[in-house]
Amino acid sequence: MSHNTLLVFELTILVLAIFLGFEVISKVPTLLHTPLMSGTNAIHGIVIVGAMIVLAQPDKSTFTWIVGFAAVILASANVVGGFVVTDRMLEMFKKREPAKDDEGS
Amino acid sequence: MSTNLANLLYLITIVSFVLALRFLSNPAHARRGNQIGAAGMVLAVVVTWIKIGTTSWWAIAIGMLIGGGFGAVAARKVKMTAMPQMVALFNGVGGGAAALIALAEIHRILPEPGAPKVDISVAIVLSALIGSISFSGSMIAFAKLQELIGGRPITYPGQQIVNALVFVVAVGAGVVLVAGVQDEWLLWILIAAALLFGVLFVLPIGGADMPVVISLLNAFTGLAVAAGGFELENNVMIVAGMLVGASGTFLTMMMSRAMNRSIANVLFGAFGQVQAGAGTAAGANGSVRPTTADDVAVMLAYAHKVVVVPGYGMAVAQAQHDVRALADLLESKGVEVTYAIHPVAGRMPGHMNVLLAEANVPYPALKEMDEANAEFPRTDVSLVIGANDVVNPDAHNNPSSPIYGMPILDVDKSKAVVVLKRSMNPGFAGIDNPLFVEPNTMMLFGDAKESVAKLTSAVKQL
Numbered sequence: 001m002s003h004n005t006l007l008v009f010e011l012t013i014l015v016l017a018i019f020l021g022f023e024v025i026s027k028v029p030t031l032l033h034t035p036l037m038s039g040t041n042a043i044h045g046i047v048i049v050g051a052m053i054v055l056a057q058p059d060k061s062t063f064t065w066i067v068g069f070a071a072v073i074l075a076s077a078n079v080v081g082g083f084v085v086t087d088r089m090l091e092m093f094k095k096r097e098p099a100k101d102d103e104g105s
Numbered sequence: 106m107s108t109n110l111a112n113l114l115y116l117i118t119i120v121s122f123v124l125a126l127r128f129l130s131n132p133a134h135a136r137r138g139n140q141i142g143a144a145g146m147v148l149a150v151v152v153t154w155i156k157i158g159t160t161s162w163w164a165i166a167i168g169m170l171i172g173g174g175f176g177a178v179a180a181r182k183v184k185m186t187a188m189p190q191m192v193a194l195f196n197g198v199g200g201g202a203a204a205l206i207a208l209a210e211i212h213r214i215l216p217e218p219g220a221p222k223v224d225i226s227v228a229i230v231l232s233a234l235i236g237s238i239s240f241s242g243s244m245i246a247f248a249k250l251q252e253l254i255g256g257r258p259i260t261y262p263g264q265q266i267v268n269a270l271v272f273v274v275a276v277g278a279g280v281v282l283v284a285g286v287q288d289e290w291l292l293w294i295l296i297a298a299a300l301l302f303g304v305l306f307v308l309p310i311g312g313a314d315m316p317v318v319i320s321l322l323n324a325f326t327g328l329a330v331a332a333g334g335f336e337l338e339n340n341v342m343i344v345a346g347m348l349v350g351a352s353g354t355f356l357t358m359m360m361s362r363a364m365n366r367s368i369a370n371v372l373f374g375a376f377g378q379v380q381a382g383a384g385t386a387a388g389a390n391g392s393v394r395p396t397t398a399d400d401v402a403v404m405l406a407y408a409h410k411v412v413v414v415p416g417y418g419m420a421v422a423q424a425q426h427d428v429r430a431l432a433d434l435l436e437s438k439g440v441e442v443t444y445a446i447h448p449v450a451g452r453m454p455g456h457m458n459v460l461l462a463e464a465n466v467p468y469p470a471l472k473e474m475d476e477a478n479a480e481f482p483r484t485d486v487s488l489v490i491g492a493n494d495v496v497n498p499d500a501h502n503n504p505s506s507p508i509y510g511m512p513i514l515d516v517d518k519s520k521a522v523v524v525l526k527r528s529m530n531p532g533f534a535g536i537d538n539p540l541f542v543e544p545n546t547m548m549l550f551g552d553a554k555e556s557v558a559k560l561t562s563a564v565k566q567l
Contacts, residue, residue: 006338010340013340014343017343017351020348021348025355028129028130030446030448032132032458034454034455036356036455037192038188039138040323040352042146044346045195046118046146046342047346048153049341050202050333053153060161060213064212065161067212069164069167071201071205072164072165074198074205076171077172077195078172078196079146080172081180081191085183085192085195088185089185090139092185093132093136093459
C-alpha cells in the first residue's frame, strides 16, 4: 500500500473511531462515570505497543535506547495500573446487584 | 508475523476495547467488560512482541516489570478515596509515553536527508505537544489532589498572557518543524514549552473543577496516543487512542454542561480569583448556628425523610461506611433515607457513586440532581456531608458569584439543613456559601467521619 493510500485509510478509521467513541459513551449511566474514566484511561495504555516498537528498533542509538526504555516503563504503568484500578472500582459495583439478601451485614 | 495477520489480531483488540466500554452501560456487566478489555490489551502486547522479533526483548521485559509492578502495587494499595489522583497519575504516564515515542521517532527519522513526510511530522508534533501537556498537567492535578500543593487556584497578574506565550512557543516550534526545518532541537523546545504549559494551565484551576480537568487530560492522552499511531502506522493505537479521545471529550462536555459553564470558562476562568476580595466581607455578615450531635440525632430520628448530600469532605474523611451505618439505623426506625448526588460532587465524575458503592448503598437510594431537587421540598432534614459548592444558593441568587448559573442541589428548600463541616473555611473552590448562615441551617463542626459516628451513637441512645 502506498503511503498516501495508507494515510487515507488511517484517517477513515480515525473518524469512525470518533463517532464510535461518542456513541458508546452516551449509553453509560452517570453512576459509572468514574469507572468509565478509569477504564478509558486503561485503554489508552495501548501506547505500550508503540513503546515496544520503539525499543525494539535494530541498531538504535543510546538515546533511543533510553527514551524507548522510559516509554515502556511509563506505558506499562498506565496499562496495569489503569486496568487494576478500574477492576477494583467495578468489583464494588458488582458486589450487590439484585441479590443482596445473603450478605446481610 | 505478517503485517496483515497482526492487523487482524489488533482488530480483535479493538473490538474488545469497544466491548469494554459497551459493557459499562450496566453495573452488573461492567467488570466483565473491563476484563475483556484487559484481555484485548494482553493480546495486543503479545502480537506486537511476536511482530517485532527478539531485538532488545529483555529490555522490554525489564521495562514492563518495572512499570507494571509499580502500576499494580500503586493501584492495589490506593484507598478508594484517593482514586482521582491515581487516575490522574496513570493518565499522565500514558501521555508521557506518547511524548517519548515522538521524541524517539524524530531522532530516528531526521538523519535521513529530506526524510519525514508532512503527515508523519504533523503526527510527531501533535503527540509530543499533547502528550507533554497531558503528562505535566496530570502530575500537577495529582499533586493538587494528593495535597502535595494547595488545592486553591494559584493566580498571578498576567497569567493568561504568560500561558498564551508559552503555548505559542510550543506550537510555533511545531509549525517550523512541520514546515521542513529539520532540527531535533525544535522538538525539544516544543516538549519543554508544552510541559511548562501543562503545569501553568492546571495550576490556576481550583480543586472543585478537577473532575473536568482530569477528564479533559484523559482525552488529551487519548489524542496523543492516536497521533502516535499515525507516526508508527499502527491501527490499534489510532483507533483505541481516538476512542478515548472522543469519549473523554464527550464526558468533559457533559460535566461542564452540568456546571452550566463552558469548557473554556472552567479552564481559563481562574475560579477563585473573583471572590478573593468580596469573600471575607460576606462571611462576617450572617450568624452561623453551631449545633451538637445529640440535637441533630433527635431531628434525624423523628424525621420522615432525610436526604444525605455527600461531597468531597466525605471522601477525605472516608466517612462513607459510617454514613451507610447511620442510614441503616435511621431506616430501621422508619425514616426514609436517600442520597442526592450532584454530577460534579467530589473530584471525579461519579466520584460519590463509587464511594457509596464501596459502602454497599443500594443504587435506588442514589438520586441524580433533577430527581433529588424534586424531593427537597418534602424533605425534613438535609444532611450535607462535606459538600459545599454544589449546595451554594449563590448559584441561583447572586449574579456576581463565580458559580452563578450552575445547577445546584436545592437543599435550602428542605425544612432543615444540617451541614457537617470541619470549620468555617470556604470550600475547595474558595467561595463563600450563604447557605451556612440561613435560618434553617445548622452547622455540626468536626471531622465528617467522627461526626457521623457520633450521630449514629446518639441516635442509638434515643
